[in-house]
Amino acid sequence: MFLPKYPDSPTPPPAHTHTPAAPAPVRRSLPSVSIDQKTVVALVVGGVVLTALLAAVAVTAISVAVAAVVLRSMLRDHQRR
Secondary structure: OOOOOOOOOOOOOOOOOOOOOOOOOOOOOOOOOOOOHHHHHHHHHHHHHHHHHHHHHHHHHHHHHHHHHOOOOOOOOHHOO
């Protein structure tokens, strides 16, 4: 009978050697930005204006949808007569 031949050393040699990585580059901090009261007021006013515009668009869309439903109902009743 044939018996398999086993290698002399049971563990294979490492496939690659570990080389230390280069040190990570130093991160530079961003310059500080000074936020004054005028900037905060401008942002708040801008947010209020944008919110009001969004509400106006929503109200307009709802009213157009209601008008379309009413007109469709009126036209349907008119065509039945």
